Amino acid sequence: MDHVTRGFRGRRDTERSDRIPPGQYETRDFPVLSAGPTPHTPLETWTFTISEGGEERARWTWDEFQALPSETITKDIHCVTKWSKLDTAWEGVSVDTLLDGIETDAAYVMAWSDGGYTTNLPLEDVTDGKAWVAHGYDDEPLDPEHGGPARLLVPHLYFWKSAKWVRGLRLMEEDEPGFWESLGYHLYGDPWREQRYWGD
Amino acid sequence: MARAAVLGRLNWLLAELVELVPETPRVKSLVLAAPGWPGHRPGQHVDVRLTAEDGYQAQRSYSIATPPDGERVVLTVERLEDGEVSPFLVDELLVGDRIELRGPIGGYFVWDGADRAPLHLVAGGSGIVPLMAMLRHRAGLGSAGPAALVYSARTEGELIYREELDRLAADDGALRIAYTLTRERPPGWTGYDRRIDPGMLGEVLGGADPNATAFVCGPTRFVEVAADALVGLGYEPGRVRTERFGPSGR
Amino acid sequence: MENADLKLDGNAAAGELREIFGAEMTIVRATCGSCGAVREMGALSVYLHAPGTVFRCPGCDAVLVRIVRAEERLWLDPSGVSCLELRTGA
Numbered sequence: 106m107d108h109v110t111r112g113f114r115g116r117r118d119t120e121r122s123d124r125i126p127p128g129q130y131e132t133r134d135f136p137v138l139s140a141g142p143t144p145h146t147p148l149e150t151w152t153f154t155i156s157e158g159g160e161e162r163a164r165w166t167w168d169e170f171q172a173l174p175s176e177t178i179t180k181d182i183h184c185v186t187k188w189s190k191l192d193t194a195w196e197g198v199s200v201d202t203l204l205d206g207i208e209t210d211a212a213y214v215m216a217w218s219d220g221g222y223t224t225n226l227p228l229e230d231v232t233d234g235k236a237w238v239a240h241g242y243d244d245e246p247l248d249p250e251h252g253g254p255a256r257l258l259v260p261h262l263y264f265w266k267s268a269k270w271v272r273g274l275r276l277m278e279e280d281e282p283g284f285w286e287s288l289g290y291h292l293y294g295d296p297w298r299e300q301r302y303w304g305d
Numbered sequence: 306m307a308r309a310a311v312l313g314r315l316n317w318l319l320a321e322l323v324e325l326v327p328e329t330p331r332v333k334s335l336v337l338a339a340p341g342w343p344g345h346r347p348g349q350h351v352d353v354r355l356t357a358e359d360g361y362q363a364q365r366s367y368s369i370a371t372p373p374d375g376e377r378v379v380l381t382v383e384r385l386e387d388g389e390v391s392p393f394l395v396d397e398l399l400v401g402d403r404i405e406l407r408g409p410i411g412g413y414f415v416w417d418g419a420d421r422a423p424l425h426l427v428a429g430g431s432g433i434v435p436l437m438a439m440l441r442h443r444a445g446l447g448s449a450g451p452a453a454l455v456y457s458a459r460t461e462g463e464l465i466y467r468e469e470l471d472r473l474a475a476d477d478g479a480l481r482i483a484y485t486l487t488r489e490r491p492p493g494w495t496g497y498d499r500r501i502d503p504g505m506l507g508e509v510l511g512g513a514d515p516n517a518t519a520f521v522c523g524p525t526r527f528v529e530v531a532a533d534a535l536v537g538l539g540y541e542p543g544r545v546r547t548e549r550f551g552p553s554g555r
Numbered sequence: 556m557e558n559a560d561l562k563l564d565g566n567a568a569a570g571e572l573r574e575i576f577g578a579e580m581t582i583v584r585a586t587c588g589s590c591g592a593v594r595e596m597g598a599l600s601v602y603l604h605a606p607g608t609v610f611r612c613p614g615c616d617a618v619l620v621r622i623v624r625a626e627e628r629l630w631l632d633p634s635g636v637s638c639l640e641l642r643t644g645a
Contacts, residue, residue: 107362108319108405110355112397115363116389130361134387139561140605142616185606221618265606285606289623289630302625315573352570366567410570413581413597525562547598549563 126296132188144219157276180260183296196241200231211276218270223283263294317405334381342376345409347438354405365390368435372442383431421450422516427531428456429523453481459488483509503534513539525549565599588637589617
C-alpha cells in the first residue's frame with residue numbers, strides 16, 4: 106500500500122452500514138460535481154419532452170409540469186466518485202406520471218439535459234416508482250448547482266444517471282451509451298454490484 | 306533557456322516536514338525536504354496525497370512558494386473551512402512527519418525571469434503563493450526587469466508574506482506593490498479599499514505593456530474579474546496567464 | 556457553492572496529463588473542433604469535480620477532451636480537439 110499518512114482520516118464516516126454499497130463512504134454534505142457550466146434556462150422557455158424516433162410524444166411547459174401530481178421522496182444516493190448520502194429528501198413528479206398513456210415498444214431511454222449531457226437507462230429502471238423528475242430538494246426549489254430547475258432522480262443506480270438540468274427522455278429500442286457511458290462508465294450502473302466501469 | 310517540454314512520468318516522493326511557519330491565523334508554510342526532488346520553476350505546483358490506514362486517499366494540488374532550492378520545497382497552505390486536506394496539513398502535521406508529493410507540475414503558469422520583460426502580478430487571497438515564488442526568484446536573480454503586484458485580501462491580517470513583500474519592494478526600486486483590502490481596513494490605511502477593477506490595475510501596473518506577461522491567481526471568480534480587466538486594459542489574452550484555485554470551500 | 560468556482564484552468568489538470576502522456580501537456584496548443592480557437596491546454600477550462608475530467612473551450616464551451624480513470628484503466632476522448640501543436644525543438 107502507499108505510504109500511510111500519520112493521523113489522516115479524511116472526511117468520511119468509517120462506520121460501515123448495510124445502507125452503504127461496497128466501496129462507498131458516507132458523506133454529510135452534498136458535493137457538487139459538474140462537467141460543464143451551469144445552464145440557466147428561463148422557466149418561460151423550459152419544457153420537458155418525451156420523444157421517440159424523432160417524434161414528440163408528450164411535452165410540458167414549466168407551469169404544466171408544476172401542475173402535475175408531485176410527491177416527496179426520501180432516498181439514499183450513491184455517487185460513483187465514492188460518496189453516499191443517506192435519507193436525501195426530494196420533491197418530484199414520478200416518471201410513471203410522465204409516461205402515463207404513452208404506448209411504446211422501446212426498452213431504453215436516453216435522458217438529455219441542457220448543456221448537452223446525456224445518460225442512458227433501461228425503461229424498466231425508470232418506471233414502477235423507481236424514478237422521478239425532481240424539482241425540489243430539502244423543502245426548497247432545486248438549486249441550479251444541484252440540477253435545478255429539474256433533474257432526473259434514479260436513486261437505485263449510481264448518481265451520474267440522475268441527470269441534472271434534464272429536459273427530456275428519448276425512448277429507444279436499443280441501448281446507446283450516454284456522455285459517461287461512452288467513456289468507460291458502466292452502461293447500467295448498479296451500486297450494489299459495484300458496476301462503475303465497463304466490464305465490472 | 307530551459308526547454309518547456311519536460312519528459313518523463315512523475316513519481317510520488319516522500320517528503321519530510323522540517324519546519325512549520327505560521328503566516329496568518331489560517332495559513333502556514335510547510336517547509337519540506339524531498340529527497341530526489343528534480344527541481345522546479347517558479348509558478349509550478351505539486352500534488353499532495355494523503356492515505357488513511359484503511360487505504361482511503363485524498364489528493365490536492367498546492368503551489369510551491371519558493372524558487373528552486375535543491376531538495377527544499379515550501380508549500381503555503383490555507384486552512385479551508387470545510388476542507389478535507391488543508392485542515393490536516395495546517396493543524397495536524399508535525400515536524401518529522403512525511404507526506405507524499407508529486408511534481409513539479411505545470412508548464413503554462415511559470416516564470417523564469419530569463420528575459421527582462423515586465424512581470425505583472427495580480428493575486429487574490431492565497432493566490433499570492435505561486436506569485437511569491439516568482440518574486441522570490443526575481444529577487445535572487447538580481448538583474449530582472451520591472452515588476453508590479455496588486456494583492457487583494459479581505460483584511461490586513463489575511464495578507465500572507467506582508468513583511469517580506471514590503472521588504473522586497475523597499476529594497477528594489479523596480480518592484481511596485483499595492484495592496485487592496487476589501488472587507489476591513491486598519492486605521493490609517495493608505496492602500497486601496499475596494500475589489501480590483503481596471504482603474505486600480507491600470508494605476509499600479511502602468512497600463513498594458515506589450516512585452517509584459519501578467520499572471521493572475523486566486524479564487525475562480527477573482528481571476529475572471531482580474532483577467533477580464535487586464536484584457537480590457539489592452540493586455541493581449543495570450544499574455545495573461547491565469548491559475549484559478551477553484552472553490553474556496555468544499 | 557457557485558458552479559463558476561468548479562471551472563478551473565487546464566493547468567489544474569497538468570498532473571493528470573503528465574501522468575498520461577509522460578510529457579508536460581499544458582503548453583501544447585489545441586484547436587477547438589467546434590469554433591477553431593487555438594489555445595494552450597493550460598488555458599482551457601477544466602472541470603475536475605466530475606466523474607471524470609472535462610476540458611472545454613473557454614470561448615464556446617465545447618467539450619474538447621474527456622478523461623475517465625478507473626483503478627487500472629483510463630479512457631481518453633480527445634475528439635473535441637481537431638489538432639494539437641507541440642514544440643519538438645529546443
